[in-house]
Amino acid sequence: MLITVMIADDHGQGYPVAWCISSQETTEVVQLLFQVIKDRSPNVKVRTLMTDDDDIWYNGSKAVFGNEILHLLCHWHVDRSWKNHLRSVAKEHQLNIYQTLCILVHEVDRSLFTTRMTQFTEYWNTREPNFVKYFNTYYKERADKWARCYRHFSHADTDTNMYLESFHAKLKTNYLNGKVNRRVDFLIDALLRIEQDCFFKVAQKQRLGTINKQEVKEAHRHKRGLQIKAEDVTDIDDNH
Structure with a gap:
């Protein structure tokens, strides 16, 4: 069984950051996975976790990152x-x-x-x-x-786990050639190749200065703000 932890990057794309290959998916396994992530990246702050309707992931994550973590269900x-x-x-x-x-x-x-x-x-x-x-x-x-x-707070501007579903579809179709895989070494090789491809795509976007999803939304809001007529604006403070 492949367990994937994915985030939404600055360009509004899903990026896999950790994998766990296990014979079962339990709270203990998920807790171990998150503990390894925390040990490797102690400065990472996890605020929100989105999962399917299963408490295994939430219980495993809060055991590592604390009860303050927000748990959202995939729509x-x-x-x-x-x-x-x-x-x-x-x-x-x-x-x-x-x-x-x-x-x-x-x-x-x-x-x-x-x-x-x-x-x-x-x-x-x-x-x-x-x-x-x-x-x-x-x-x-x-x-x-x-x-x-x-959900009036920052949560990667997404309400589903479609990034994750898309990743698994790409892994099965493009990297495992649509075949049922029963060998761990084949799976590890495929994961290393897809991680390398994801890394180079992000590096290319950063090098080319690709505008990320949040910047696009902010630009649209700024453009709409410029269209507000002066007579429609009310001063509420001399300093503003």
Whole structure:
């Protein structure tokens, strides 16, 4: 089993920073992996961790980096879990429930989110009690892990683990030739080659001065700010 730790780099691309090859994926294995990372890079501060809906990664990370680490759930995995459980819901209710869940995920106002979630559970509790029970058990009390209204902080500007999924697809297709690999030495060789390619791509972007994703967004905001008319601006302080 290959375990990958990936970050979003300054250019808005996924970059693998650590791998672990293990026969199992447990909290102990993940904790050991993060401890090695911390020992090798003691000055690295980990603020946010995004995973699928599995506490193994969160428990392993906070054992090393402390309880202050923020744990976010990948929206794609949350969405997949909801769709799977919606199969047990009456067909005429599935679309309405799914649309409401999508609205909840992307709502940015926390007060409005709370109101809508309460309305959702109250309305569907008598119509689809089993689904509401599932939602209340696994998601209602953990809204801070999946709802966008709780993500008003820097988190690499991403809400899914698609960087990771893309990396694994590239590894299997381009470096393992789409074949099932059963040899560790072949896997290690492929990982060394893909890491080398990733490193050179980043080095090339830095050498060419490629504008990163954050700089593009800041440039757009600056351009919009310049379009604000002077009469629409109100002075609130003599020094500003």
